[in-house]
Amino acid sequence: MSIEVLNESGAQVDEKSLVALARHVLDAMKVHPLAELSLLLVDEPAMAELHEKWMGEPGATDVLAFPMDELRPGHLSGGPDDGGAPDPGLLGDVVLCPAVAKAQARQAGHSTEDELQLLCTHGILHLLGYDHAEPAEHKEMFGLQDRLIASWREKRDAS
Helix, strand or coil: CCCEEEECCCCCCCHHHHHHHHHHHHHCCCCCCCCCCEEEEECCHHHHHHHHHHHCCCCCCEEEEEECCCCCCCCCCCCCCCCCCEEECCEEEECCCCCHHHHHHCCCCCCCCHHHHHHHHHHHHCCCCCCCCHHHHHHHHHHHHHHHHHHHHHHHHHC
């Protein structure tokens, strides 16, 4: 699995931990092991610009997800290649704003690292087609998010 991290935020972030978490989530969701994911960390002005451009909403947000291929949970690929073998595909980009995450973490009473892990998981689920606009979708997505983070922490703490 190829997971690239580009930190343009100016904030100190445990990039290795985010990569390990992303790998855990993608493995748990049965995404092809050769799929590609990009994690981009940006400052508030850059996030505000993306938020306005792509969502039509002002101000910085915590996480944005930009899917590339139509990968879905339980599907090992984005479709067959010319030889009929599974094509791993490009999952997409998850954009995180550590400054917004820090403020939200303070309000939630946990660490910025915990908040970034939650947001990273949330963004990956969006890339996989999950949404939370409707109550049933919200319940499914946030329940799955909670289970993935709990299993990640259990695995991390056991090591």
